[in-house]
Amino acid sequence: MGITAAVRRRLGKYEVPAAELYRSVFIDLDSLATTLLSLSTPGRILEIGCGDGAVAERLVGALPEAEYLGIDVMDSPGRLFRGDRGRATFRSVYSHDLRAEEPGLFDLVLVVDVLHHVPPAHRDALLRDAEALLAPGGTLIVKEWERRSDIAHLMAYTADKYVSGDKNVVFGDRDQLLATVTAALPGMSIVCETRVPPKRNNILFALRRTEG
Numbered sequence: 001m002g003i004t005a006a007v008r009r010r011l012g013k014y015e016v017p018a019a020e021l022y023r024s025v026f027i028d029l030d031s032l033a034t035t036l037l038s039l040s041t042p043g044r045i046l047e048i049g050c051g052d053g054a055v056a057e058r059l060v061g062a063l064p065e066a067e068y069l070g071i072d073v074m075d076s077p078g079r080l081f082r083g084d085r086g087r088a089t090f091r092s093v094y095s096h097d098l099r100a101e102e103p104g105l106f107d108l109v110l111v112v113d114v115l116h117h118v119p120p121a122h123r124d125a126l127l128r129d130a131e132a133l134l135a136p137g138g139t140l141i142v143k144e145w146e147r148r149s150d151i152a153h154l155m156a157y158t159a160d161k162y163v164s165g166d167k168n169v170v171f172g173d174r175d176q177l178l179a180t181v182t183a184a185l186p187g188m189s190i191v192c193e194t195r196v197p198p199k200r201n202n203i204l205f206a207l208r209r210t211e212g
């Protein structure tokens, strides 16, 4: 969930606080970062669908040794990132093209609030790219917004369609998300399933390769 480019341009210097405030209605990104850091202390991080760099900002700030690469299909990913750009790189590239470049492996691969923007038929491929770029012993995070029969979901659905301007979002419920992830990644196991405040719709799966 983000704000459309047209609205952003009009916000000027208020763009960053507005984007943070808007996002905080749906997810506490500091709490998300705390959860991520409890699951992994990565040296190299890849975020597929990094958006403006809100998650990057928190991880790069908390991990002084880490290197971060954020990719997205949007123009100018990481545009609002406020942090050490010597350790954070943002690129507009598809995950399959990055994979073909063989950029090395990453200890932590993140797919945060991205899948519902990806057509269902293309989700497996994105998840397989994520796994292919994961280092041995690394952690893959799939964080999604769960479709639930609640006001929060009605707000999120409306926001994605009419504020962020993606008319094609397709949300799943918890079981559908789990089925998507496990079908795409048969060699991986869920090592953690949790929720991120303030809304129960924020569901997070952490995966590692199954041993043996």
Ligand SMILES: C[S@@+](CC[C@H](N)C(=O)[O-])C[C@H]1O[C@@H](n2cnc3c(N)ncnc32)[C@H](O)[C@@H]1O
Binding pocket: 001, 002, 048, 049, 050, 051, 052, 053, 054, 055, 071, 072, 073, 074, 094, 095, 111, 112, 113, 114, 117, 118, 126
């Ligand atoms: C709600 S934003 C999340 C951004 C960031 N992960 C965060 O949590 O702040 C979703 C992002 O997914 C990106 N996206 C959609 N389809 C994608 C794809 N196939 N590959 C990579 N990024 C994609 C969109 O451009 C958008 O920036």
